[in-house]
Amino acid sequence: MPLALLALTISAFAIGTTEFVIVGLLPTLAADLAISLPSAGLLVSLYALGVAIGAPVLTALTAKLPRKILLLALMALFTAGNLLAWQAPSYESLVAARVLTGLAHGVFFSIGSTIATSLVPKEKAASAIAIMFTGLTVALVTGVPLGTFIGQHFGWRETFLVVSLLGTLAFVGSWVFVPAKLRHSAPASLLQQAKVLTQPRLLLVYATTAIGYGGTFIPFTFLAAILTDISGFSAGSVGWVLLVYGVSVAVGNLWGGRLADRKGAIPALKIIFTALAAVLLLLNFTAPHAWLALVTVLLWGAVAFGNVPGLQVYVVKQAERFAPQAVDVASGLNIAAFNLGIAFAAWAGGLIVSHWGLQHTPWIGAVVVLLSLALTYWSGALDRRDAAAPRRQGLQAAAR
Numbered sequence: 001m002p003l004a005l006l007a008l009t010i011s012a013f014a015i016g017t018t019e020f021v022i023v024g025l026l027p028t029l030a031a032d033l034a035i036s037l038p039s040a041g042l043l044v045s046l047y048a049l050g051v052a053i054g055a056p057v058l059t060a061l062t063a064k065l066p067r068k069i070l071l072l073a074l075m076a077l078f079t080a081g082n083l084l085a086w087q088a089p090s091y092e093s094l095v096a097a098r099v100l101t102g103l104a105h106g107v108f109f110s111i112g113s114t115i116a117t118s119l120v121p122k123e124k125a126a127s128a129i130a131i132m133f134t135g136l137t138v139a140l141v142t143g144v145p146l147g148t149f150i151g152q153h154f155g156w157r158e159t160f161l162v163v164s165l166l167g168t169l170a171f172v173g174s175w176v177f178v179p180a181k182l183r184h185s186a187p188a189s190l191l192q193q194a195k196v197l198t199q200p201r202l203l204l205v206y207a208t209t210a211i212g213y214g215g216t217f218i219p220f221t222f223l224a225a226i227l228t229d230i231s232g233f234s235a236g237s238v239g240w241v242l243l244v245y246g247v248s249v250a251v252g253n254l255w256g257g258r259l260a261d262r263k264g265a266i267p268a269l270k271i272i273f274t275a276l277a278a279v280l281l282l283l284n285f286t287a288p289h290a291w292l293a294l295v296t297v298l299l300w301g302a303v304a305f306g307n308v309p310g311l312q313v314y315v316v317k318q319a320e321r322f323a324p325q326a327v328d329v330a331s332g333l334n335i336a337a338f339n340l341g342i343a344f345a346a347w348a349g350g351l352i353v354s355h356w357g358l359q360h361t362p363w364i365g366a367v368v369v370l371l372s373l374a375l376t377y378w379s380g381a382l383d384r385r386d387a388a389a390p391r392r393q394g395l396q397a398a399a400r
């Protein structure tokens with residue numbers, strides 16, 4: 001594995017920890033800040049909105065910067081945001097810190113995906129992205145459970161202090177391992193980059209990403225509350241359940257990358273979205289039974305992020321066809337779509353919890369994932385139509 005790819009993975013680990021650790025801390029935050037659980041859930045939504053804004057807008061504005069300098073600047077911004085969260089005196093200042101951190105997150109993953117694919121042969125592109133995103137999954141395995149433990153025993157502020165130290169480590173890793181000269185295509189003009197949003201095929205991929213992850217995060221945002229209030233786990237054991245989930249995610253992410261390399265992005269996405277909808281529906285029935293809930297969470301982790309490599313490879317492939325001068329921005333917009341899905345899911349999940357109850361979040365999430373599966377089938381049908389068009393034209397020319 002190229003050391004530069006390892007550096008990207010370290011950075012992804014730090015960013016993944018700060019993104020997902022909030023899930024385990026929501027009950028603690030709500031109690032300490034004297035806010036409702038749905039209000040605490042907005043910390044997930046607003047972070048995701050920061051990512052959604054940062055990914056396309058800041059990626060476009062920083063297109064001319066050398067990649068290494070941009071990576072270092074992003075990790076410095078990330079670290080500053082977490083230090084602000086550590087010292088946040090109020091809910092409003094914590095929201096501001098989360099949005100600031102989200103801005104760095106969005107740009108990192110938009111350029112990180114294209115850097116990762118440039119470091120390996122083309123046939124290993126999905127695996128390279130999977131390795132980078134393994135930083136996110138390792139964060140789920142270690143960073144999130146550890147951050148939850150720290151937050152429950154020493155206070156949620158100390159969790160953000162530890163995450164800022166991870167950001168410093170990621171900064172040093174990028175400084176040492178990422179080469180100064182990275183392959184960097186000439187940046188497109190802002191007008192050319194904006195044209196990405198006029199490409200129906202790319203918009204279809206973004207919709208698939210947003211809806212698919214929206215379905216996942218409707219229940220995931222409130223997983224800690226589901227485990228304690230419905231499954232009967234103690235607050236102290238939530239971190240261990242998240243550890244089990246994270247181990248499963250790490251395996252599922254690498255499996256998803258290999259599946260996309262072997263079968264192609266669309267067939268892999270069909271398999272993973274189908275399995276994800278089935279597991280979320282199953283959770284609706286197993287959540288009241290602790291051990292069955294634990295097994296279901298293990299299965300959930302195996303498919304929850306397995307579609308990331310396929311989606312990122314597919315969007316880059318489509319961008320190379322329809323927006324070749326703005327591939328980084330197209331990749332960044334998929335990260336934005338991912339986080340718009342999370343933002344909407346956390347907000348919608350809060351409404352579901354307020355009006356219907358926690359127990360309804362899994363099955364509603366499953367229905368939303370099925371919509372994303374339908375869009376995946378649509379993309380596959382369009383790909384087959386495009387592939388068949390030259391053959392039809394050739395036959396018609398031969399007939400004439």
